[in-house]
Amino acid sequence: MSEITEQNKGFSKEDEIILSPTQQIIVKFKNNRLAMFGFWLFAIIVTIVVVTHFYTKFTGYDFAATDAALRNLPPSWEHPFGTDRYGRNTFVRVLEGGWISLQVGFLSTILSVTIGVSLGSIAGYFGGKIDSIIMRLVEVVASFPFLALAFTISSIFRDRPAQFRLFVIIGILGCIRWTGLARIVRGQILSLREKEFILATKALGIKKRNQITRHLIPNVLAMVVVSGTLTFAAAILGEAFLSFLNLSVTEPIPTWGALLSRAAQNSTGLRTFWWIWVFPGTMLFMFIMSVNLVGEGLREAIDPKAEIITKKQRKAAKERRKAEKKAARQVKLASKGGV
């Protein structure tokens, strides 16, 4: 908002409280409408998915149970997302598919962030030979085609039980997607380790491990959180790809990708039984979008140069624009009237 000058920024007494960096991030995030939309969308989807998962678990809902009388029914109140060709309720299956996505997303992100941050910080801090070995490793891992590698590993474990395969998928996604994060962390730490505060820690005789974990990593944490959010979105997308190709958890446990792949087999089913693929596809899309929106919002929020535009200011700016328009119109009218 370039119109807002220093005088009318709308500060009151309450605004003069000095905010800590974390508080600033929170304030900036809360005032970003897109990010908040993403946040609430994410929260709602996660809540519904988690509640449904535990509800079906405790009531003993059988995902394999079929009912010939209910085959291929279009959406109705009883079956909000319709039923599939075995007479199973798509609504419950879509939400349970979300549970798989959530598990994959969280666990593989934790894994890749752990690997990325620890290797990246070690490479950045020690430099020299250790750095070049780790960066070669990054290069090796990054030059594998993700899907093809996942394909191969997953087909090695093709005959194992579903739960085991789920962890294989999490392992694959976690062990491949850490390279970008490792590069970012290394780059940051390379420049941070030359700063005075690290010299101070050295002078104080603080252990190398503590220099890294207590002094260097907290300084890159904000960036790690942003990158972690994007990794989370990528992991969910990756799992959906794999289950779309039938390489993830298999029937009767539903996943979003697998639900979509049923529809891809012929073009008539695509239209007649649209509810089978449109709902899981939309859920997948909305979920990934919500995560991306949060990630984008966080990235803007951690940027110290980005200014905070609060609701109050936005409202004020809107009213000012309105008033300006009104004034302009009146001037126009007046000039017309004058002629």
Add this chain to the structure above:
Amino acid sequence: MAHKDVRGSKTFIEVMAPYVVYLTKRLISLVPVFLIISVVIFLLINLMPGDPVMAMLNPQDTAAMTIEERNAYVETMRSFLGYDRPAVERYFIWLKDTFLEGEFGYSIRFNRPVNEIIGNYIGRSFQVNIIAFIFAFLIAIPIGITSAVKKNKLYDKAVTVLSIIGISLPSFFLALLLILLFVVVLRILPFSGRSDPRGVLPDWHYLVLPVTVVVLTSLAGLVRYVRASMIEVLKSDYVRTARAKGLTEKVVIYKHAFQNALIPVITLIGMWIPLLFSGSIVVERIFAYPGMGYLFSESYTFKDRAVLQTGLLFFGMLTLLGNIFIDVGYMIVDPRIRQGRMK
């Protein structure tokens, strides 16, 4: 070479020498990386369950044989394909055949050497991806630049929202939506495949949907990248200097900033190099388009190890070459980096 004029007295060889030295160094540093990649690929492929020789047997051929004859036949095939040797030896034979003799192995699915079949598949993938590549860049660069120039205006906000939607849309969901629209409802495009599945000539009708999906799914990421790079350039000192000199905004943006904002696009091109030849497994599967991605996923079903090994190695090699392209490209266009590397 444009540098020759600037440096007047230097000969062509003198100008080129640092590049050659750098390139050689970089290529040598890649050898160990490449060996590790090849070991991992070999291990993974050989860990896949199932006996490749048994998978290759045609029931019709072996039906008339007695058990002894069949066993003898299997043993002959095994030694013909080299599967009777220990794994370590097979690895070195594979390396030797691939790099010294240019033989990529024998496909048990096609019953032909991999060399003969892989070219057509690469060619077909290349068609889709090169067209998609050109379209994606032609659309993404202007959008990214204009959006950065109009930062925080309505246009930029719309681009930001649309690109977030774009990066969140899974390619297979988009493909299904497009199929529903163009194939099932409007009936103006064919569903899948090619009219001539074995040929390599472009098959325009069948290319439309795969190309559209690849363009739309990669567009959002490209736009965000170009936009971020342009914003970075607009913040830099020389742009401020240009403005301070009193140049018009148009000259500042399109003459001073624009060219430099395109430098990071080299990274994008480098990242696309492996994708150009390999094709997307998901897109090619949905459209049953017989390119590398399709060949790849089919080869898993048939446990066609020679094709899988070749494909993975090929992709790994292209990725590494893409990285070199990025490094050398930066060196050519960016004098700051050139100075740093030549020291």
